[in-house]
Structure formats: structure tokens, C-alpha cells
Amino acid sequence: MVFWSECAPAPVRASSEEGEPRAANNWRRNAVAGVCSFPRRMRLHLNREFQRVYHEGKRRHGQGFSLIFAPNGSGDEAGRRLGISVRKKTGNAVRRNRIKRLFREFFRLHQARFPKASDIVITVRPGFVCDSLAALDAAMTPVLRRQVSA
Known part of the structure; x- marks a missing residue:
């Protein structure tokens, strides 16, 4: 059995030797990441925010879920915020x-x-x-269509 204290330290060297070509960057850049992101400002956080939506909002029901919409008065046309509530019984x-x-x-x-x-x-x-995004899309589409028409 060998203990870590008995191992010789690894030699210190730069991450790439001088004159060596750099390895290719494998990270993909998503051109629409900023457009389709979900930043903190787009989330409901506080209990009072949830309660305001529950009391003032319009409800649309789907199979196993409900959507409640309430104007947020932010003045920002694109200012949509989302909160999700899932009971422990689920x-x-x-x-x-x-x-x-x-x-x-x-x-x-x-x-x-x-x-x-x-x-x-x-x-x-x-x-x-619901086990996939496609199944959720199929469940949400009629509910959102009713919201737009109402």
C-alpha cells in the first residue's frame, strides 16, 4: 500500500510548452444564448410575488397543471417572469x-x-x-392557445 506522502511530486511545467501548437477549443458558442437564456430577473422569487399572481391572475388549466397569468406592471414589453410550484405529493x-x-x-x-x-x-x-420536452409542448400548446384567444 502506497500513501500519498510517499509519491514523488509531479514536475512543474506550463500547460503547453513554448512553440507547441495550442489545442483546439472544444467549447461551442451558442449565438442565441442571450436571446433564449433564463436569467434571475425573469424568475418569481418572493412569496408576495406568487401571492399577487394567485389573487390577481387569470387561470388556464391543462392536464395535470394550471397556468396563472397576471400583468406585472413593469412597463417592459418583454418583461415575462416565471414561477413554478410543485407540491410534495407530486x-x-x-x-x-x-x-x-x-x-x-x-x-x-x-x-x-x-x-x-x-x-x-x-x-x-x-x-x-410528463417525461420529455416534446410531451410538455403537446400539453402546453392548447393552454397557451386559449390564453391568446381569451
């Missing part, structure tokens, strides 16, 4: 977090389909079953 933490990730990703990709200058709260009921 499942364990892994399941609840997966559901929240799917809804956040849907919102991030389809921001233009939601009303402008509004706060949106998505409440998920315990019977909600």
Missing part, C-alpha cells in the same frame, strides 16, 4: 426537480408564446405525468 425531489426543469426549459425556448409584461405561475398537480 413525487420525490428528483421527480419534482425534473418537472421544474422541463417547465423552465419550455419557458426559455418559447418565451414569445407567453403574454408580454406578465408574471406567470405554473402549478403542478400530483397526477401530472
